[in-house]
Amino acid sequence: MPDYWKGLENLPHSKCSEEWVRVSDTVSLRVLSWTPDDESLHQLEPVVMIPGWGSLFEGWKPLVEGWVTRRRVLYIETREKTSARIEQKRMSAKDFSIERFSKDIAEVLSHYQLKKEFHLFSSSLGSTLLIDSLQRREIHAKSSLFVAPNEHFKLPLWSRIIIKLPLPIVVLKLMRSITLRAIERKVKEEGQRIRYRRALMEQELVRWRASARSLIAYSLPDDLSNISVPCGILAAQSDKLHAMDAAKSIAARIPGAVMIEVPSNQYAHEADVLVEVEAFHASL
Numbered sequence: 001m002p003d004y005w006k007g008l009e010n011l012p013h014s015k016c017s018e019e020w021v022r023v024s025d026t027v028s029l030r031v032l033s034w035t036p037d038d039e040s041l042h043q044l045e046p047v048v049m050i051p052g053w054g055s056l057f058e059g060w061k062p063l064v065e066g067w068v069t070r071r072r073v074l075y076i077e078t079r080e081k082t083s084a085r086i087e088q089k090r091m092s093a094k095d096f097s098i099e100r101f102s103k104d105i106a107e108v109l110s111h112y113q114l115k116k117e118f119h120l121f122s123s124s125l126g127s128t129l130l131i132d133s134l135q136r137r138e139i140h141a142k143s144s145l146f147v148a149p150n151e152h153f154k155l156p157l158w159s160r161i162i163i164k165l166p167l168p169i170v171v172l173k174l175m176r177s178i179t180l181r182a183i184e185r186k187v188k189e190e191g192q193r194i195r196y197r198r199a200l201m202e203q204e205l206v207r208w209r210a211s212a213r214s215l216i217a218y219s220l221p222d223d224l225s226n227i228s229v230p231c232g233i234l235a236a237q238s239d240k241l242h243a244m245d246a247a248k249s250i251a252a253r254i255p256g257a258v259m260i261e262v263p264s265n266q267y268a269h270e271a272d273v274l275v276e277v278e279a280f281h282a283s284l
Contacts, residue, residue, distance in 0.1 A: 004056045004057065004058060004082075004198075004202050005030070005077075005081070005082045005083035005202070006018070006030070006083060008032075009032055009034075009057055009061070009064075011034060011061075011064065011065045011068050012065070012069070013036060013037050013038070013068065013069045014034040014035060014036050014037060014068040014069065015034065015035050015037065016032060016033070016034050017032070017033050017034075017035075018030065018031070018032055019031050019033075020085055021107065021108050021111045022107075023079070023103070023104040023107040023108065024103075024104070024107075026086060026087040026088040027079055027084060027085070027086050027087070027104070028084065028085040029076060029077055029078065029079060029083075029084055029104060029108060030076075030077045030081075030083035030084065030085075031074060031075065031076050031077070031108060031112075032057065032074070032075040032077075033072065033073065033074045033075070033112075034064070034068040034072065034073045035068075035072050036068060036069060036070065036071065036072065038069075041070060041071055041072075042072065044070075044071040044072070045071070045117050045118050045119055045142055046071060046072035046073065046074060046114070046118045046119070047067060047071060047072070047073050047074070047118065047119045047120075047121050048074045048076065048109070048114065048118050048119070048120050048121070048141070049064070049073060049074065049075045049076065049121050049122065049126075050076050050078065050105065050120070050121075050122040050123075050126030050127075050129070050130060051075070051077070051078075051122070051123050051124075051126050052123045052124030052125045052126055052127075052148075053080060053124060053125040053211070053215070054080060054081060054199045054200070054202075054203050054208065055081075055123065055124075055126075055195075055199055056195070056198055056199050056202060057075065057077075058195075058198065059195040059198070059199070059269055060075070060269055062269060062270045062271055063268075063269050063270055063271055063273060063274070065271065066270075066271025066274055067271070067274065070274070074108075074112065074114075076105065076108050078101055078104065078105075078125070078126065078129075079095075079096065079100070079101065079104055079211075080096055080207055080208065080210075080211035081203075082202060082203060082204045082207070084207075086207070091206075091207065091210050092210060092213075093210055093211075093213035093214035093217075094214065095210065095214075096207075096210055096211035096213075096214040096215070097214050097218075098128065098129050098132050098214075098215075098218050099132075101125075101129040102129055102130075102132060102133040102136070102138050102139070103138070105129070105130070105133065105139060106133070106138055106139050109139060115140065116140045116141060116142060117142055118141055118142060119141060119142055119143050119144070119145070119281065120141045120143065120144035120145065120229075121144075121145045121147075121277070122144070122145070122146055122147065122149075123146075123147040123148060123268070124147070124148055124149070124150055124242065125150065125153075125215070127146035127147060127148065127149035127150070127233075128149050128150045128151075128218075128220060130144060130146065131146065131149060131220060131224065131227070131250065131254070132220065132221075134226075134227045134229055134231075135221060135223075135224050135226050135227050136226070137226060137228075140229065141229050142229075142230075142284065143229060143230045143231070143232075143280070143281065143284055144229050144230070144231045144232075145231070145232045145233075145234060145260075145277060145280060146231065146232070146233045146234070146250075147233075147234045147235075147265075147268045148234070148235055148236075148239055148241075148242035148247065148265060148268070149220075149233065149242075149246075149247060149250055150220075150242065150246070151219060151220050151246045151249065151250060152218060152219040152220065153212075153215040153216050153218060154216075163209055163212045163213055163216065164213060169205060169206070172205040172206075172208075172209060173205065176200055176201075176203070176205065176208075179200065180196075180197060180200050180201075184196075184197065186240050186241065188238055188240055189238055189239070189264050189265055189266050190266075191264075191265075191266030191269070192239070192241070192264075192265045192266050195266075195269070196241075220250065222253070223253070224250070224253040224254045224255075225253070225255060227254050227255060227257075228255070230256060230284055231251075231254050231256070231257040231258070232257065232258040232259075232260050232280045233247050233250060233251045233254075233257060233258070233259055233260065234260045234261075234262050234268050234273070234276065235247035235248075235259070235260075235261060235262070236261065236262050236263060236264045236265050236267065236268070237261070238263070238264045238265070239264065239265040241265075242265070244261075247259070258280065258283075260276050260280065262276065
């Protein structure tokens, strides 16, 4: 079985490094970075990627493989993921709050001495935590592109009840199987279905439950007028897990935000989306 949570991800025409960056007394996050072989590209602003809840790099590899030939890329795996090194024995919902996620990202950016001259690219939970961070001006960037941001994290009533109960691992495994079946019935895009199936099977379940307990209580603020970074939101009508109406609502609340409709959620994970990404960057 492949280990999706550690090891260099070597891609053509670039050099990869892997590092665990300490973001608190007890937590270190895995960060992958790629530098293009072409030294003339080193002067371009890097891209900082923050993927969604539990996402595996494997799902983003086609996009990153295209991007690393054009500029430096940093890929940050947030603390709910199995790759995070967590030294404390017990973690509660407060350890996975949006505010805590945001502080983690700020710590990683500080570690790499990135202050403003970089572009953000994020998906789902990654997008939500960045919108929250930018609204509170905890981080700054040259621009930010959000793929399918969540206004909130709605789960069925039965799963919200189960998540809150102190159930053993065997029950969590059963819940994972039920969740997987529910997602596979709802999701229409085959690529998206494969990514979610693989990601769900690779989660550290106790951590997964603690983060879910926190996220189900969160909603983006109505007022996003404090965001001054140029933003774009990518969303697809075919994406049944991230509502287009929610994406449009968020875009309408961020000053100057651009709505970018793409053919599918899977398209946003492929190198083809760099057409839209580079057009957005060129417009700044």
